[in-house]
Amino acid sequence: MIKGTTKSTFLLLAFLTLSLSASAQSSSGSTNYLLYGLIGVIGLLLLVAILMVAENLLHIEAKQMGVDKSGTNYSIFPNGEEIFKGKSGSLPSGASVTALKRGHDIKLAGEAEKVINADIAGTTFALQPQNFIGISPIPKVTVEKGDEVKAGDPLFFDKKNPSIIYCAPVSGEVMEVRRGEKRSIKEIIILADKEMKHRTYDLPDLATCKREDLVEFLLASGAWPMIRQRPFDMVADFNIIPQNIFISTFDTAPLAPDNSFIVEGQGAAFQKGLDVLNKLAGNKVHLGLSAEGASSVFAGAQGVEINYFSGPHPAGNVGVQMHHTSPIDLKDPAWVLGVQEVLTIGKLFAEGKFDASRVVALTGDELDAPKYVRTYQGANVGELVKGNLKGDNTRLVAGDVLSGKQTSADSFLNFFDDQITALEEGNEFEMFGWLLPLSPRPSVSKTYPNFLFPDLKFKANTNTHGEKRAFVVTGQYEKVMPMDILPQHLMKAILVNDFERMEGLGIYELSEEDVALCEFVCTSKQPLQQILREGLETMREQA
Amino acid sequence: MGLLDFVKKIEPDKKKSPFLHTLFDGFFTFLYSPDTVTKGGVHIRDGMDLKRTMVVVVLAMQLCYVFGSFNIGHQHFAATGQYTAFLDGFHLKLIYGLIQLIPIFIVAHVVGLGIEFWYAAKKGHAIEEGFLVSGALIPLIMPPDIPLLWLAFAVAFGVIIGKEAFGGTGMNILNVALLARVFIFFAYPTTISGDEVWVAGLAESGDTLATTYNWFHTGLFNGIFESLGWDTFQAGMPVVDGYSGATPLALAFKEGWGAVTEQYSTTQMFWGAIPGSIGETCKPFILIGAGILIATGIASWRIMLSMLIGAVACAWLFNMWGVTPFMEVPWLYQFYMGSFFFAMAFMATDPVTAASTTTGKWIYGFLIGFVGMIIRVINPAYPEGWMLAILFMNVFAPLIDHYVIESNMGRRAKRNKITGVAVPVTPVAEAVAEH
Known part of the structure; x- marks a missing residue:
């Protein structure tokens, strides 16, 4: 606000100087105008100074009282957005809303149809040590080819941090321990049972147990790797108590799955997950919601701080939300989770079983039928998109087109993936493509007429x-x-x-x-x- | 794709003839967008690339080319009192201008691109697009009578010392086009700063100046015009009495605004039918170009606006001060003279040499406007300031950015001090679960 005031003051002054000097010029010779002009400028400067002091005093007061939160306006000027903002009936009164202006929504064709398909879950699943940042490339694998495992049974652990267990997403037979470069472990592949068997746990009582016991249980249960730590996006360090835990409940990336849709009917598990995280956080669990509309599961979440965000991508990124809520630092890390990870932790406590099921959005223009499917963590990509691809000059991306990883039909989804995007490879020469493109393409540049068609959905390729x-x-x-x-x-x-x-x-x-x-x-x-x-x-x- | 196959077939071998291959690659990527696909990072890319960016800038200055080439002819004939109305003798003026301008354009590009290609081949990277804009700008900021050999030296100086020495497009500290211009200015000071250079085609004959022509005028085009029954070029026409060829700025510097209006009307100055560098005179067309650059978001409107504010502020202060005739020129009229708008639209906004932070751009633009006006009004040798002001601020842009970056870092450090609560470390008892 202070910044805004200074800027408008500056512009006002600039304008005033211009008009004054113009009038001084037009009546050349009369010094009176100049004198009046100067008096006027001084008077105005005084007024601005008084206003600024008052404004700052108000801010200091608000800060001391501890009411100076984002979304509040302790200023002598009304916030422009407050005046012009339409009535947003969906938001509860007093909600903290951060309006983000900068960014860009890339609109692509191939959005998933909002029906969850449960019959193409796939048969092979894999856990890939390389998905976890901060662990050594050759972890200690505790299973062998041919072993039978239940969902939640340990598969490997990091030699540097043996307490953190990485466990099987599904029950079944270990098909292969595939090695990559320099004998690192690439993936441990499991052929899933038809009927899922789950490891049994002695659940700690959330209401009474101590934080240490809870951490210990999460480590041993295999749910710990669901929690990531920023900075670095690495596996959370169990030796610290983070001030804040952040969960973004919406994803603004191109064609990203709609978490409000996914979470439907799983409100209890989600709330349970939040309760667990609440015990882990030193200060608060922050839930980032879309101001454009969110599921009642999110809006009604208990015991957490809810912050609304509006604006184009990357408003849904947890990093952006942290920046505007409580910025992190090397000495002040935060933990972050995705909605589906919270669900897995919630179900662990609600039902006593490790349920790594995931709703994955199959998206992209190169799919015949973009849709949601219910499967498990680390599902085989080829099995999910089988029979659904339009052509063969297609790139499969695990994740969204901006930050996803290129994958292939014989690869597996990464640990945190909830989306597959199929798009056309752009390996073609295009005559004068830089000057007069033959097909529309997404761009933020105004040298393309894209800004005239805000709702146009593009068919993008990888050129x-x-x-x-x-x-x-x-x-x-x-x-x-x-x-x-x-x-x-x-x-x-x-x-x-x-x-x-x-x-x-x-x-x-x-x-x-x-x-x-x-x-x-x-x-x-x-x-x-x-x-x-x-x-x-x-x-x-x-x- | 017959053409594509053909073009691919004539591709020279990269190892055997690297220079030819670089040359081929340069032209091929103009003809066809390459088939490269994204790898590791984002999977889709914005349709905008450097070629498109640069070509929009070049397109934005096309009107200046059109007007510039005609104005060369107009000034030439105005000096001798022929066809004094602007559109009279249209074919003569246009042809005269083109004969003058095209060699300048060709020399600038052959020299500049030649050096660019050679360096690209030597360093083994693709030809970068930077010279597209520099090469289009250089003819527009040269006097119409510039000797081509000087021009070649100037372009070579600008490209080698200004750009390639620093590593090519994107790495330069000084604006390449302005460096070429400043080379001319300092290397040939006596010739460039007089009144004669701004009008082309006048040579001493006896004790007066008179028109001279070469084969293209008298041999080629006079023949064509005669056969059509049109007017022809007349060699040896003397200039009109009292003609000086002085630019409004030169007049204003010596005798103030009154002397300027005796010779040029404000309308004339606004529309640009005055002597000056080739592309700088026509304000409306430059402003259209500036408008294109702002609308497409390619040039920074912040730099343009703050430069305008800086120049107005400085001119206004000079009005207050008013000890020389030039200082007393009403601030608004300062903008009718000289190349302020051209410098604002095309020179100051060069993203590589300008400040790169948003706040920095405001400061950078303002200082160019302010310093440029000081140089214009006070410098006794050369009454125009934007070239020197922009080069001066080019050098200071990294310093401005440095302080903006420092302030960003300071803000973050301060914030972390307030919110950054040290994390309590709890020894989670002996590691869990034995394996």
Whole structure:
């Protein structure tokens, strides 16, 4: 608000100076105008000064009283948005709403139809150690080929952190322990039983148990890896009590699954999961909701702080929400979870069984029938999209098109994936494609007429639409980055390994998905996510 | 895809002839967008690339080219008192302008692109698009009578010292086009700063200036015009009495606004039918170009606006001060003269050499406007300031950015101090679950 006031004051002054000087000129020779003008300017400056002091005093007072939260307006000026904002009936009164302006929604064709399909769950599932950031590449595998496992039985553990167990998402027979480069473990594949068998647990009583016991149970049960820790997006460190735990309940990425739809009918499990997390958090569990409408399961969640966010992608990214709620730092990490991870933890406590079932959205224009399917963590990609692909020049992406990983029919979904996107490979030359493109393509640039058709859904392909260049254009990342971060300068700091700048410019607040949109818009086609990950890895080694 | 197959067939071998291959690649990627697909990172990319960015800038300045080439002819004939109405002798003026402009355009591009291609081949990377814009800008900021050899030197200087020495497009500190211009300015100071250079085609004959023509005028086009029954180029026409060829700025510097209006009307100055560098005179067309750049979001409106504010503020202060005739020129009229708008639209907004932070852009633009006006009004040698002001601020842009970045870092450090509560460490008892 202060910033806004200064800006408007500046503009006002500039305008005044112009008009004054114009009038002074038009009546050249008369110094009276000049005198009046000067008096006027001084008077105005005084008024502005008084207003600013009053404004600041009000802010200080509000801060001291502890009522200065986001969404409140302790200012002598009404907030412009408050005046012009339409009545949003769906939001409860007094809700904290953060309106994010910067960003961009990439509208793609191929949204999943809102029906959950349960009969194509697949038969093979895999757990991939490489999905977990921060564990050693060769974990200790505790099963062998041919072993029978139940859902929730340990498959491997990290030698550095033996207490954290990584467990089987389904019951069945271990088909293969597949190794990758340098004998690292790539994936442990399980052929699933038709009837799921679950490991049994002695559940601690949530109401009475101590935090230590709860942590111990989560570690031993295999549910711990569901929790990630920012900065670095790594497996949560069980030796700390994080101040805050963040859950974003909506995903604004292109074609992303609708969590409000997925969570339907599972309100009890979700609430149970939140109760567990509440015991783990030092301060609060924060739930980020879409101001454009959210399931009553989310809006009615108990014992958590609910923050509403409106605006284009990446408003749904948990990193953005953390930045606007309670920014993190290396010394002040936060834990983050996705909605479906909360459900798994909730069901563990509600039903006493490890239920790694996942609703996965099959999306993209290259699918005959984009839809939701109910399966389990680490499902085989090929089995899920079988018979549903239009052509064969198709790229399968585990996740969304911005931050997902390229995958193939014989690969498995990653641990946290809830989406598969199929899109056309753009491996074709296009005559004068840079100047007069033959087909519409998503772009934030106003040199394309896209902005005239806000509802047009694009059929995008994977062509780079240009070659990689040095950073030339400035300010374009900032336009799609709703945080107080200078992405281009941060990237340059990473490239030259300037630790102080990386830290100072907020590398800890970012994860790949937060810069993915910057990478999309980049005129120079720079690999920002890769640069950021390299920077994060450097900092993690330093830490 | 017959054409594609044909073009692919003539592709030179990269190892045997790297230069030819680079050349081929440069032209091929113009003809066809490459078939490269995304790998690791995002899977779809925005349709915007550097080629498209650059070509929009080039398109935005096309009207300046149209007007510039005609105005070269108009000034030439105005000096001798022929066809004084703007559109009289249309074919003569246009042809004269084109004969003057096209060689400048060709030399600028052959030299600049040649160096660019050579460096690209030597370094083994693709040809970068930066010179597309520099090469289009350079002819527009040159005096119409520029000797082509000087121009070649200037372009080579700008591209080699200004850009390639720093690593190519995106790495340069100084604006390449302005560096070429400043080379001319400092290397040939006596010729470039007089009144004669702004009007083309006048040479000393006896004790007066008179028109001179070459084969293209008298041989080629006079023949065509005669056969059509049109007017022809007349060599040896003397300039009208009292003609100086001085630009409004030169007049204003010596004798103030009164002297300017004796020779040029404000309408004339606004529309650009005055002597000056080729592309800088026509304000409406430059503003259309600026409008295109702002509407497409390619150039920063912040820099343009703050530069305008800076220049107005400075001119206004000079009005207050008013010790020389030039200082007393009403601030509004400062914008009728000289190349302020061209510098604002196309020079100051170069993203590589400008400040790269949003706040930095405001400061950068304002200072260019302010400093440029100081140079224009006070500098006795050369009454125009934008070239020097922009180059000056190019050098300071990283410093401005540095402080903006520092303030961002300071804000974060302060915030972390307030909210950053140290995390209590609880020793979770002896590791759980034995395996």
